[in-house]
Amino acid sequence: MEVQQQALAEENAMKVYERTENGVTELVGKRQGLAEINHAMMEGRREVRTMSSITRTDFAIEYKDGRSVRLVLVDEPAEVPAEETSFDEHVVSYTGGKVHTATPGTPDGHAFPLCRTGGSTTQGTRYRTVNAPLTCRTCLTYAERRAAASQKGA
Structure with a gap:
């Protein structure tokens, strides 16, 4: 019995939460992730529009201030260099509209646009690549956050 508890404690020590807020992902400690989940379910529930437990280790929280947070319990990654993702291309619907x-x-x-573009599905909307500045407020916010994160990491 004691050996099982020790093995479970070691397994949990190597877990972290992958926290994605409006498309920006970061790793947070298990304690911090559980604290946010607990806050959303208990004392901070008036700040939360919806909260769902997708699985026992995967939670989705939508706050009333517009933030959308997803917390997924994952194994702590080894120090692996991250691939550099390029967000240089922009797209616009064939029928026109905002540049994403x-x-x-x-x-x-x-x-396809990085942000959610209104409807619950955009299967019928087709997009084309363009060389134009971003006009979508959500995509502009994501770009600002990526720039801030890259400056913080540098």
Whole structure:
């Protein structure tokens, strides 16, 4: 029994939460992740629009101030150099509209915006790559956050 408890404690010590807020992902300690989940369920519930437990280790919290947070319990990663993701391409709907950041890693000819563009699905909307400045407020916010994170990390 004591050996099982020790093994469980060692396994939990190597866990962290992957916290994604409006598209920006960071690793937080297990204690900090659980504190946010507990706050959203208990004393901070008036600040929360919706909260759902997708699995026992995956939580989605939507705050009334517009923040969308996803917490996923993962194994603590080894020190592996991160791939540099490029967010240089921009897309716009064929019918016109706001200019969005393109989702990186999509195959050629299948451009799609990084942000959620209104409807619950945009399967019927097609996008094309353009050389134009961003006009989508959500994409501009994401770009500012990426710039701030890169300056903080440098």
